[in-house]
Amino acid sequence: MSKDIRIKKGLNINLVGAAELTTSKAVLSNVYAINLEDFHGIIPKMLVKQGAEVKAGEPLFYNKSIEDMLFVSPVSGELVEIVRGARRRILTLKILADKTQETISHNVLDVDKASKETIKAFLLKGGCWPFVKQRPYDVVADPDTTPKSIFISGYATAPLAADMDYVLQGKEAELQAAINALSKLTPGKIHVSVGKTGSSPLSQLDGITLHKVSGPHPAGLVGTQINKIDPISKGELVWTVSPQDLIIMGELLLTGKFNADRTIALAGSSVKAPKYFTTKIGAEISTFLYASGVNEDKFRVVNGDVLTGSQSSPDGYLGFYNHTVTAIPEGDDYELFGWNKPVFNKVSATRALTFSWLQPKKKYDLNTNTNGEHRAFVVTGQYEEVFPLDIYPMQLLKACMVKDLDEMEQLGLYEVAPEDFSLTEFICISKQPHQKIIREGLDLLQKEIG
Known part of the structure; x- marks a missing residue:
């Protein structure tokens, strides 16, 4: 039985340019990039050198503080560039993709028989642990800790955000596998939130506590749901996972392979034909942006939604956690009085x-x-x-x-x-x-x- 949550305070920002519920396959990107700014607080230690050949799912670097936490390549190819900033800080890793993709295979894990530590080790080795984030601090979760509960929000209320009910269709097996694994990592509940109306694939999963949410933005933010369901006090922590990241985790558990496929919503009034595209984490934004066409010369590309995304460019790369790319007019004009x-x-x-x-x-x-x-x-x-x-x-x-x-x-x-x-x-x-x-x-x- 679901528990209803009604949010009264908030503000819906209804924008022109919502993505139509049709999906196309994006043009294959020549170069894929991992932006280290996506992993706040992580100090990387490289495992491969520039010029090395890597396979999809092969570790590129690890977290200096937690050596078992690996970050893997989304594609197979050559690590052509390591972009560095001040004090040789690593900013971006760029991989020139092979025409024929090769993926590292791990032994398939039997989640029902696996222990908590075995599941953690499998997710860490397979490169899926960075998808698990924690509150407080909103950083990648420490695998040596135990959360009091885990939250998954399948209800998107941000302006022009991807429709989770649509992008999760047909992925029930992967979602259930990920839920089964996560349920062994916490003594508490796995709280899953969906819209009060609609038919989300998340609502059919076993082993969850379902919440039906309604109300204006920010009702869909996981922080709002944590506050209303299981607030955090000092000394406590909860973990959060995005629904699309659950799919990647579930596929790793079922097949032993890291699949960086992502269905993203290309939206915004500057896009001629806003719709959904299947691509990969780190792909060039231009591979799907220009496929839909743009309405004007001056526009801004936002890597994410317009409220929380980062400014990018058509030559930029899809963020590690992003499910939306927005293009809106550049506001470089000013009104008199x-x-x-x-x-x-x-x-x-x-x-x-x-x-x-x-x-x-x-x-x-x-x-x-x-x-x-x-x-x-x-x-x-x-x-x-x-x-x-x-x-x-x-x-x-x-x-x-x-x-x-x-x-x-x-x-x-x-x-x-x-x-x-x-x-x-x-x-x-x-x-x-x-x-x-x-x-x-x-x-x-x-x-x-x-």
């Missing part, structure tokens, strides 16, 4: 000369313009209207800015991740970088307290 006249073509959380609240289902063609610049951080009371967690967002942000560890702890920093503040950042009249502030606060808390 735009602040003192009625606004009908933008989304706003206020009712001061704005009228989006009168048409909650209207779709907007927004660009990247922030409609203002960085200014004094003032108290408005707006954040609480769109922030459903039982946390004071303004106070927590300011505690992070002044690096007050006691206040950060008491105000609930353990529970949140940067994405939980993406909506407050969107409506912020002070134009403060909320997600960056929270990320820096989490890093400081982890460094000082652990």
